[in-house]
Amino acid sequence: MPWRSALNSTLKWLFRSALPPTVTFIVINLLWEASIHVFKVPRILVPKPSEVYLALWHEPEALLRGTFSTGVTALLGFGLSAVIGVAAGVVLSSSRWIERAFYPFTVFLQTVPLVAIAPLLVVWFEIGKKPVVVAAFIVSVFPVIVNTMTGLRSVDPALIDLFRLYGASPLSRLFKLRLPAALPNIFTGLRIAAGLAVIGTIVGELFASYADENAGIGMLVQSYQKEGDLDFAFAAVGLASLLGLLMFGSINLASYITLRRWHASEQGRAV
Amino acid sequence: MVASMPNASTTSQPAQGVAVTVRGASRVFEGGVAALKDVDIAIPAGQFVAILGPSGCGKSTLLRLVAGLDRPQAGTVQVEDPRDADNAKRRGPIRDDIAYVFQDAHLLPWRNVLRNVALPLELKGVDRATRLAAAREAIETVGLTDAATRYPAQLSGGMRMRVSLARALVTRPRILLLDEPFAALDELTRQRLDEQLYGLWRRGGMTVLFVTHSLSEAAFLGQRAVVFSKRPARVAADIMIDLPLDRPADLRTERHFNELVLQLHRTLEREGG
Ligand SMILES: Nc1ncnc2c1ncn2[C@@H]1O[C@H](COP(=O)(O)OP(=O)(O)OP(=O)(O)O)[C@@H](O)[C@H]1O
Ligand SMILES: [Mg+2]
Numbered sequence: 112m113p114w115r116s117a118l119n120s121t122l123k124w125l126f127r128s129a130l131p132p133t134v135t136f137i138v139i140n141l142l143w144e145a146s147i148h149v150f151k152v153p154r155i156l157v158p159k160p161s162e163v164y165l166a167l168w169h170e171p172e173a174l175l176r177g178t179f180s181t182g183v184t185a186l187l188g189f190g191l192s193a194v195i196g197v198a199a200g201v202v203l204s205s206s207r208w209i210e211r212a213f214y215p216f217t218v219f220l221q222t223v224p225l226v227a228i229a230p231l232l233v234v235w236f237e238i239g240k241k242p243v244v245v246a247a248f249i250v251s252v253f254p255v256i257v258n259t260m261t262g263l264r265s266v267d268p269a270l271i272d273l274f275r276l277y278g279a280s281p282l283s284r285l286f287k288l289r290l291p292a293a294l295p296n297i298f299t300g301l302r303i304a305a306g307l308a309v310i311g312t313i314v315g316e317l318f319a320s321y322a323d324e325n326a327g328i329g330m331l332v333q334s335y336q337k338e339g340d341l342d343f344a345f346a347a348v349g350l351a352s353l354l355g356l357l358m359f360g361s362i363n364l365a366s367y368i369t370l371r372r373w374h375a376s377e378q379g380r381a382v
Numbered sequence: 383m384v385a386s387m388p389n390a391s392t393t394s395q396p397a398q399g400v401a402v403t404v405r406g407a408s409r410v411f412e413g414g415v416a417a418l419k420d421v422d423i424a425i426p427a428g429q430f431v432a433i434l435g436p437s438g439c440g441k442s443t444l445l446r447l448v449a450g451l452d453r454p455q456a457g458t459v460q461v462e463d464p465r466d467a468d469n470a471k472r473r474g475p476i477r478d479d480i481a482y483v484f485q486d487a488h489l490l491p492w493r494n495v496l497r498n499v500a501l502p503l504e505l506k507g508v509d510r511a512t513r514l515a516a517a518r519e520a521i522e523t524v525g526l527t528d529a530a531t532r533y534p535a536q537l538s539g540g541m542r543m544r545v546s547l548a549r550a551l552v553t554r555p556r557i558l559l560l561d562e563p564f565a566a567l568d569e570l571t572r573q574r575l576d577e578q579l580y581g582l583w584r585r586g587g588m589t590v591l592f593v594t595h596s597l598s599e600a601a602f603l604g605q606r607a608v609v610f611s612k613r614p615a616r617v618a619a620d621i622m623i624d625l626p627l628d629r630p631a632d633l634r635t636e637r638h639f640n641e642l643v644l645q646l647h648r649t650l651e652r653e654g655g
Contacts, residue, residue: 269484273488277553291490291492372536373492373534
């Protein structure tokens with residue numbers, strides 16, 4: 112029975128949270144189409160949305176394959192960020208001294224200009240998927256680290272006392288108290304990281320991928336633009352955003368399913 | 383019916399409280415706030431002690447010292463098994479047998495009632511079947527059997543406090559420290575919980591330190607009321623509550639009860655509460 116009610120409320124949640132943006136999206140497309148007709152915007156500047164969809168409809172293969180390729184790469188980068196970011200957060204918040212010694216350097220990850228180091232990544236990891244995954248990782252790991260640390264640090268002191276009172280080991284304190292308490296913050300970090308991983312992937316692809324049949328969206332946008340296929344370029348950009356949205360949405364769903372019974376941020380959404 | 387099952391096992395055991403001895407204890411916090419100064423209290427095993435005192439005087443600080451969560455700068459705090467005095471001295475405070483109920487429930491929000499109540503046993507390494515059985519029993523004791531699978535966010539404040547009480551009872555503590563546990567509840571709920579707690583103490587025989595701001599609660603529950611002075615806390619008055627051991631709900635309307643409440647009131651007023 113519980114899975115049934117979980118499914119039910121998940122469907123409700125999808126309905127409530129997916130319907131409004133869909134309506135907005137359709138309205139914006141109609142306005143876009145109309146204003147190109149009314150203001151006679153030249154085709155080489157902005158294509159009509161109908162042309163973009165037609166391009167996607169008639170020649171979807173390269174675009175979909177590119178989206179899939181970019182999606183896999185972004186997911187790998189994001190996965191690295193999630194695992195390494197949470198682990199780094201745990202290590203950094205385990206002692207004040209470790210934090211003082213290493214935290215300033217993690218800030219580099221936040222400030223390093225990806226465009227500047229992407230060529231270096233290619234030198235280090237060779238052209239292909241590897242440097243792109245690393246680029247996605249570099250731009251997306253910092254928010255995971257910071258949010259994990261915030262979460263681990265804001266545990267109710269009375270609960271820490273309770274665990275001490277019953278002689279809990281540091282490990283059970285970590286897994287039974289600090290990590291679960293940090294989950295809402297960790298999800299916040301992951302949400303931000305999901306979008307960043309897609310951006311990092313596409314920027315990485317501009318520098319580091321082949322224009323072969325597995326070319327990612329970054330590669331495709333570049334070649335469509337060179338050839339003046341603006342409708343295809345727009346379709347590629349749209350698919351990239353959709354990819355980010357899909358990843359963001361999956362994290363939201365995971366967060367909702369995990370937290371809905373106990374955390375204020377996910378309550379009152381469905382039920 | 384509610385509380386009859388678990389009692390069978392508790393009543394069969396002898397009184398099992400531990401003695402608490404605080405000698406010359408002082409605690410000064412960083413920044414120079416002196417919370418306790420030269421506090422002396424001797425609590426025999428199995429006594430129910432109500433602790434009163436002005437807000438911010440150092441009552442919670444005292445409980446934390448007794449629980450071993452904090453240390454005094456001067457003096458000693460000893461928790462000893464009277465039946466086993468030598469052994470107790472050798473191994474120091476009996477941390478294993480202490481339970482603490484905070485002013486707020488402080489439950490783990492991601493665990494349901496049953497798993498919250500089982501937590502202390504889980505942390506002590508008790509196996510799953512045993513700890514869940516003990517948790518069910520403790521939940522029944524506080525009358526929450528129907529709510530065992532609910533999450534803290536789905537409970538009322540009073541229910542949450544009862545879960546917190548069940549969590550404290552699940553280890554069969556020999557000393558129970560309660561820090562204004564029912565302060566946030568309405569008067570009737572509080573009185574019901576007081577009566578329940580009193581019944582548990584009568585059957586379990588543990589030592590109880592009960593901090594409260596309510597004079598009638600102190601008189602209803604305590605065998606003894608210790609009144610603290612303003613900060614830094616000293617023992618300003620130590621009053622024996624000479625009411626019978628059987629304390630039915632309507633004791634609160636009796637004359638002697640109200641005289642005791644008045645006496646506590648005067649003492650507290652004199653101490654600037
Ligand atoms: N960790 C701490 N650091 C600094 N000062 C503290 C700390 N804990 C308590 N104090 C101070 O010590 C004093 C006594 O605090 P305590 O919590 O023991 O009071 P209390 O008697 O329990 O008060 P209340 O009835 O309001 O709960 C207060 O003035 C408080 O500000
Ligand atoms: Mg207090």
